Amino acid sequence: MEANDRSIAGFTMAGHGLVHWFETAIPIFLVVWLAEFDVGVALLGLVVALGYAPFGLGALPAGILVDRFGPKRLVLVCLAGMSLGFFALAASRSIVAIALALVCWGVAASIYHPAGLALISTGVEDRGTVFAWHGIAGNVGIALGPFVAATLLIVLEWQLVAAIMAVPGLLAIGYGLTADFDATAAVDDDVDAGPAEALSLSELLTNSRALFASAFAIVFVIVTFEGLYYRGMLTYLPEILHGLPAMEAIALPEGLEGIEAADYVYVGLLVVGMAGQYVGGKLTNRVDPGRGMAVLFAVFALLALAFVPAIQLGLGAIVVLCGVFGFFLFAIQPFYQNAVAVYTPADTRGLSYGYTYLGEFGLGAASIAIGGYVLDGFSTAAFFFLIAGFALAGMILSAALAAGLDRVLEARTPVETGTDD
Template sequence: MLAHAAVHTYELSLPLLLLVWAEEFVALEVPLLGTFPATAFVLGAVLTAGYAPFGIGALPGGVLADAYGSKRLIVGCLVGMGVAFGGLALAPSLLWVAVALFVWGVAASVYHPAGLSLISKGVDERGSAFAYHGVAGNLGIAVGPLVTAILLFVVGDWRVVVGLLAVPALVGAFAAARVDVDETAAVTAADGGDSEGAGEARASGSVASLGEFLADSRVLFASAFVLAFGVAMLSGLYYRGVLTFLPDLLGRFPSLQPIEVAGYPRPLEPQQYVYSGLLMVGVLGQYVGGKATDRVPVELGLVAGYATLALFALLFLPVASLGLGPLLAVGSVLGFALFVVQPFYQATIAEYTPAEARGLSYGYTYLGVFGVGALGGALAGFVLTVADPGALFVVLAVLAGLAALCGLALYRRRRTSGPTVA
């Protein structure tokens, strides 16, 4: 829970920092390639430099989790994130920002396959564990940006703010290193083997061999896991597409214009606090979704959740333009739905994969969510550069609709043959 909160604190503070970088850096200078004006597309690409390895690294992270266990990966993740944000505080150019974000992404990438594999194999009540774990992540998502916004307002210098944000990860690494856990306590025959055998199956690190990696991958993608992977990719594109520029989009509404406050180095920007508040609603969504996975078929949860996201993508701008109250209402529903779906696809992976490949399966899942999904930021920036916010939300609605169709296909398969764990 501690590591999950730290990962998402950094992840969702970046869109707020992007607003500051847009003011400070007018162009991205890349050796041998030239100079590119800091358009929405270029700024989205800079964030993608961090978000892409955050997802792509999940696959090797899953392999390492199966081979060597989760704890050491989680400790390394926290150390790496702290070091990356320390380097970010020294960034003299937008290119340096991109490089520092890349380092952060590599370090953060191992968390989800390691942490979720630990829960799925070490906890009996998975749904509740995913719920509490999700609440911690969402507290990081909401409180992290809120703290960042307050620090930017009070301190003013974004470099000092980023340096301060590096400290919690390093403290968390020290705390995580002292925790002792049994990583296979809940593995049973229903998960693909007895707990003792499954716990020892990968202790030697044999999964690191190319043959086992390819064999496990073939087993996963020859099953219904391929549909769950499709949901993960579409979910990631929607998630990153809507959140990357959400502070900027909120700042375009008349009711959320900056307010100058005497004695402070930066104006008070209401959209930053509304952004944090809407993410805080995700805490409730994550908890409700986690609890619901123990009570309703996960496939129906996917259908309902993504259909709701499609609907409210289309409703967001028309409703939000009616005033501050409607904006907060529609944003809250969108924030709730955005996170209520996450426990459903996490639990779906657990149902459709064997325990001995659970880390690998979550590696692929977060390759889809945060690797392929990282393109959502660049996609959003491109749409905003060539079109307008209305076009962006139509694209988001299409992505959510496709995810709902994947969930429906999984539900129809379940009714005919069950989850069919490989």
């Protein structure tokens, strides 16, 4: 990679890792709060949801701000806001204070994906490689966040642990302030991809209509189905694994109360996902986005269906299936991130990624409610069939994109934005 690519890679990897570091640490604190405060699970679940909701819903306004102020500045604001949220958590002495601190974190965290991915898409020449390393950093954060939080909580009060968890954010801000790179190095000289004047409402609507009259509309729906699959599987797979006889039969060493064998299997699939991120990122330089996503969605459907008989089998089959699942689940992320870069104009890249992560984390979260209803009212097999249906829908749309549906849309309505010179 060139020096500019390396600098952007380091900056965005730090940001991506920390977003998920904070995100996955929060449920660990939930266990402690249930023991410390005299509230029910439903109320505390609502409090935590207040933090997670802005993470997805705030992506669109964050994307608009990225196009206005530039991605580097917004990533730094994100890091500062997330750290401030956890420092506020450390100072909390009531459920209300915890809720406010989590909302602060969620609003700040929503900024990262539109800003970080817009920066990669406009500043990096070797996008595939940087998308790969960027994704790996996210998986590192996903795995380390709960591990570090749970380990520290064994010996420290939760307020002190929250403060310690915030420190890496401050270090990343210091690194980011010294990072030197060209955020528009990968776009043509005649394209204005830098910070723009504030958009009027009419210009914002014009840009949005132009995006959704183009191939981006297909990409948006594809990403939404990926989000439905991703959120549904990662939310309920740990609970499903915990209830399997193959897991319950494993006796862990003394001193690991509250930790089950299923937890290790789940963390293991997240670690395997790092390899998927890397391979997927490298393949984006060689494989058409639509074709790659179509193949991966087909694999998703098969893997979801494979869980139906596998959960009745022994530990070995479950571990192998989870490992394969983790690899492919994260291999698709560089493909749809690259698809946004391929099918959108550079001057609305922040807005494009804002819509993308509104679909991924916002609309995709609907599978939590749908999946919970199916698991509660029907069966585990029905849940996996539902999840496979999301994958099949994504496969069909991805195949249509690969077959040239984007060219049909572009022929009917050329992409024009309200910010073009």
